Amino acid sequence: MILVMARVAGRIAHRLGQPAVIGEIVGGLLLGPTLFQGALAHTLFPTDIRPYLSALANLGLVLFMFVVGYEVDFGRLRGCGRIAVGTVLGSAVVPFALGALLALHLLRERHPASRAGFILFIAVAVSVTAFPVLARILTDRRMSGTWLGTIALSSAAVCDLVAWSALAAVQVLAGTAGQSPWWVLLIVPYAVVLITRGRPLLERALRGGGPEGPASAGSLAVVLIGLLVSAAVTQALGLHFVLGAFLFGLVMPRGEGTGLKDVLLPRVQFTTTLLLPVYFIVAGLNVDLSRIGASGLWDLGLILAVAVTGKFAGTWLGARSQGLPARRSAVLATLMNTRGLTELIALSVGLQIGLLDGGLYSEMVVMAVVTTVMTGPLLRCFARPGDREPVRQE
Template sequence: MPNDSTTAAVLAAIAVAAFTCALFGAGARALRQPPVIGQILAGIALGPSLLGRLPGDPTASLFPAHVLPFLAMLGQVAVTVFMFSVGYELTAHRRQAAGRAVVAVTACALLVPMGLGAALAAIGRTWFGSTGESRAGSGTFVLFMAVAVSITALPVLAAIVRDRSLDGTRSGTVALASSGLMDVVAWFALAAITLGAGPTGGHHSGVRQVGLRIVLLLALATALLGVVRPLLRRWTRNPATAPYHLPVAFAFAAGAAAATTALGLHAVFGGLLAGAAMPHPHEDTALASAPRTDRAQVPFLNAAIHAVESLLLPLFFVTTGLALDVGSLRFGDFVLLVVLCAVACAGKLGGGYLGARLGGLPRQASATVAALLNTRGLTELIALNLGLASGIIHERLFTVLVLMAVITTLMTGPLLSALGHRANPARDRVPGSDKAAGHPVAA
């Protein structure tokens, strides 16, 4: 049990993290960028990349070693809740995930960047090896890099769609639906990759272990979606249960996260599965057509989930920033950063545009879809942390990939402006609120 001095140090660290992320997030919003960009930069600034280089190492004083495990634990709780909200909103967009355009965009915007990322990882084995990657060239590393450059962040994409008044347009709808489908594929691919990345006693026993864990994961997903979900749908239809939706959702997410952790997976996968299994009002035509007073619990649940994220996610950004040291990068690492940005953008922009054109969208709408799908954010950061925790990648490449995620997300706004989609100040949200109209938007 922590003593009073440790409790005081943890609370002080939380205060610094929350204030700094709020400040940087507000600055990003003022520059018409997603607040998550400012929050990521806040975490980097508080770490060894900037604050830690000042005389006296203020980073070590603000975030002493004995405090970090507590911050990391709270940060993981926030990320699990965030992934629950991602899974929850995937259900909301599921009805849109049909039609020629969505299928074509999903296929091209996922397979093209994955192919380019895998090719770069396979061809550049020596290059990645020079950054300290002992697994460079291995199947696990190649697959991880393929997924890492192909992720699209659904929450931040939804924020941009709303901010640019693209919600309801064909390009905005196609981008959101395609991003949701790609998220499902990417996260299940990451689950398989991280399961295979752990230490094993031998080749055959390792294969059997991974196979067993995948079977158990599929069984868990089947139970949650096929058994628990219908029971929850019936339960949530009763108006008397509305006050209990939040605690039940939180307990559901925590329980699923504990189950995936027991399977050797990260807790975020449990949060994602729980969110996907939680019934969403958009899928229930009877509830969707009900009077607004009968649907009051819907925005309440969204707002409550977001409140937990907003309060705790700064701790995730700070613990991530403490693992980054931009000053430790060498010239070759920055060259690799340029190459990775080029590959990631070529894959998403080229694949997204090609898929939209094959799906029958005109050139302008296809370019808009492509620009939106190039968005990355907290979703990418979570995936990279999984790779780091699993030992698939190490600190220097982790730093390079985080910078890639920031740069490609920063590009989205200017690209949309160049296409004529200006930001709409009238649709700005109150600082600190990143969810509106039922859309996840902050990260």
């Protein structure tokens, strides 16, 4: 049923000019407690089966975050020059500052586990750009590989790195299940070992994966084992397991000239296609929009205003400061305002570590959906055929 829902909702979203993942997210929310006072959710997903759904959803998250890290291509940064730098600074600093001010306002009626962690988390949450959804939108709009598309993807990759690093700091501030915060600092030597020792070992293991090379079952097994171990290590250190999966994807050898990436990604993405709809259901079970009162609507409007204004204005100003024309800066700002699934994952971390309550989590999920839905219509307003020009070197 979940897979049928995802397929139907994805097709509807695609016909409306939206990425399929938006339909899947909205479908997951509608199957939650929002409709019929939760009767539909309790009938379809009884309490005793929800832990099993969560296990499948977590496995899907691990694979998805691996793909996100694996698709980060630092080679794109070459040739983007100062405009990419201006875009990154504007799309990170401005929404971060506005998000911190928003957090101070939200703190007046809330008492999270850590005030400092809450402020940092809200600032990070409104600064996120969804790299995978952005890549899909660029492909659908035939802007993948264009100059503007390359700058947007490069900037989104850097923003993702900053966001997930800041999220690790948030977990330290919020406390980690009774562990000493200093224990979390072991993530630094772990990352160093993974880069300096793990990557060469992976290259040798994947090169000798068998007669089929990177296409062999042995190569896939090596990758999956390493991925799950990395996720388990970060969880053992008191951080969320998605950080370990993302880090493992970053250090994976790209195998230029061997076809390694072209072989591995479709196999992993097929699995995420099966498991991510389960995550949307699990996330939707925590969202009850029917209980948002007048104060919740006010907070939701404020969250949307801060998220859209901060990301759009920050990116626009950053690009304009480096000489990009106003309209093309608006196209870039529209692309960077995309949040989607990456935002949902970050929000789930905040919910699990006690920084978000149910009401605020629901409002932030709505913000993630609305800002992603905005991308298509705004692109139709600002984009022109000339924006599909190929990458140029500066």
